[in-house]
Amino acid sequence: MTDIDDRPHRVVIIGSGFGGLFAAHRLRKMNVEVTMIAQTTHHLFQPLLYQVATGILSQGEIAPATREVLKKAKNTTVLLGEVTHIDVEAKTVKHNVGVLETVTPYDTVIVAAGAGQSYFGHEEYAEFAPGLKSVDDALELRGRIFGALEIAELQEHPEDAEPWMTYVVVGAGATGVEMAGQIRELSRRSLVNDYRNINPKDTRVILIDAGPQVLSAFGGELSLKAKKQLEKMNIEVMLNQMVVGLDEDGVTVKDKEGNEQHIRAKCKVWAAGVAASPLAKHLADQTGTKVDRSGRIECLPDLTLPGHPEIFVVGDMVALDDLPGVAQVAMQGGKYAADQIRRRTQGDKDGPAFKYFDKGSMATISRWKAVAKVGKLEISGFIAFLMWLFIHVLYLVGFQKQISTLGHWFVAFIGRQRAERTITTYQALGALHLISEYDRDQRLRRIIEKDDL
């Protein structure tokens, strides 16, 4: 496939996550012209996002600037923008930064826009229980997690402090388990000497799931072990409980028998479900394909869309063969799409269908405990934790090339101190709209408005 006017083949990549990044990296030495369009200026290492939310890492340590990561990919232009339209006939992508609109033409497009949080039709929960999908989310949650204890410390009566000291995590997948574990570590280790009116050890951490297991992706023995470990840490695990209500003051759950229970909790974290980027539906509508319940688009076995071999979809947006929503699927999908483009631009035949190679999965529970599954091998406890640590250290070193970051991470994660607890005034107060009447626009107010008092 060469182009009529002999210009290089133009590839547009939508998204700077694992899928987009691995595609761009793979394309860097080919005779193609790559434009990556993403909503953020950084690549996010999402598996460690919970550590930003709980004060272990800074945002910079897990979210390097995309253009810095790709600076040696001289054929790649990185553009900030939210894609608002893909015209599959005209082969153009429309993207915006505020009012600035840009249209970028493509010969091949790789759509790797990922997934956001899903509230299963209850978008009104979002305000009171942020998800954990972006740096914005993590910093907002950091504000709420630490901010709630600030408010608790201010209460005159212990019973008024209770809801500020009760943390609810909805969803017992890897993110939920890790969040619950780290909030518990915070309250029983890092913060123990910091307050005078409250004792952070009295904090309740509640992990809720509608299903019968924690870490259901692992299942069986590992799920049981994980649950035991969580309970040993004094995390209240509530399974088979559907969230039927969620507002500023708390959460209402209902069990299979229909019994409802209300939990007073000011700080809630939503880790219950994902929904693919709306670009999936947008593409499906134009190409006569379908999206599944999670909004993922049904792809052909080569990750393209019917009648559109020039449109690749990779990562969390793909509905194909029950592929899991994990980083490895996105990475391998991105590389696969790049290889197909290479073959085509060289005039070769397309390669075989996309095949996901499962390298295994793991989740940490606390500092020394994790669970891991590699093929049929199931590992739990300290060994699994070491595996988890090793793999993440490898990533951080390979990616960030900053030994100092690694040192920082070790000190914070293994040690007691949380170096990244800083929350902005906006996050401390505004995000805790927990205090509902608080005017978010205080942020713009300057201390110099002298008539203030």
Place this chain on the structure above:
Amino acid sequence: MTDIDDRPHRVVIIGSGFGGLFAAHRLRKMNVEVTMIAQTTHHLFQPLLYQVATGILSQGEIAPATREVLKKAKNTTVLLGEVTHIDVEAKTVKHNVGVLETVTPYDTVIVAAGAGQSYFGHEEYAEFAPGLKSVDDALELRGRIFGALEIAELQEHPEDAEPWMTYVVVGAGATGVEMAGQIRELSRRSLVNDYRNINPKDTRVILIDAGPQVLSAFGGELSLKAKKQLEKMNIEVMLNQMVVGLDEDGVTVKDKEGNEQHIRAKCKVWAAGVAASPLAKHLADQTGTKVDRSGRIECLPDLTLPGHPEIFVVGDMVALDDLPGVAQVAMQGGKYAADQIRRRTQGDKDGPAFKYFDKGSMATISRWKAVAKVGKLEISGFIAFLMWLFIHVLYLVGFQKQISTLGHWFVAFIGRQRAERTITTYQALGALHLISEYDRDQRLRRIIEKDDL
């Protein structure tokens, strides 16, 4: 001075800056009950704030949680809150977190609420040229500094990119000089390989001051050397230029002859003036004292207010003997107030008047250049830089006790890479209301709103 009912003497400290922190630290072993009330949950090491704004340090590295810093001061309770009223007759402080109001009584109060940015009556500038006084400010500026180049990269025509590649810093004091220097370092070193459509080296950095010198606090030879050094770095230094207009698109300056000049610049930083916390005026109104042009309150030589020996004012809020607005004045003032309280609670006579011991001052210009003045000794260049480095390293080690942070800092500051460039979507887009119609509430919008496209 013992209290009738034999309860410990109650000290309220307002502010968690250098003044408040040093007072609390000094009081930690005395038989007094201390409550520190501050608007932020962190102590801010303001001299390095410009490094957060320019991507060198994370917010956690210069703003540790106040309650963590004071965790060993068992007699100190740290409370989050904005002080809205000090009743000098009833001896109470009213403070708020949103709608949650608390009233704390005191026997002695140390008011150390510092200073904010002053726009000299032009508050409308604030929206377009943030100051650099808080972590919020630094992160907002980080978003604007890096965000502006993102927008430049998107422009089709080079002339449209120009205003996005022109940075104006208003005010050539230490903060202004350091900001200008670091923006220049960014554009000529850290970012050189990151863009495809623009060349960051083409960035203009303009430093404007109404006075005839840069770093006028140093004066004479050092000011001249600093100016030369800045110009060598290709920073345009515009002296004797008053800002007479500032909006989304740029800045208008006027010289002594009345000639006006308009500079098209999307990213502006305001480092021109300070105004004491409005609490100074609030106290002055109640005690019949006066505030000066910068809103600082006229104190007695022992830093108390006339007729109110139980009210100490320290740091940037004080108008006394031309004390400069530097960290050392606040630290020494905080310690002095604590010592007076010790004498009084022990039944001793008050000590002598407050006397500021000037340990010298310094400002960095670039990586290897600084100016320093210690007594009559004037130093510039590399030696001054080493002094600056040594003192800040001492501080960071003593305070943070985190060698890893230090490593990080060295790598980032001496090296090329900026590890903390991450800006949130909100900061990248909303803060750049540069794009004026951009809806700030996008922040709350969730990607799952499927009708979005």
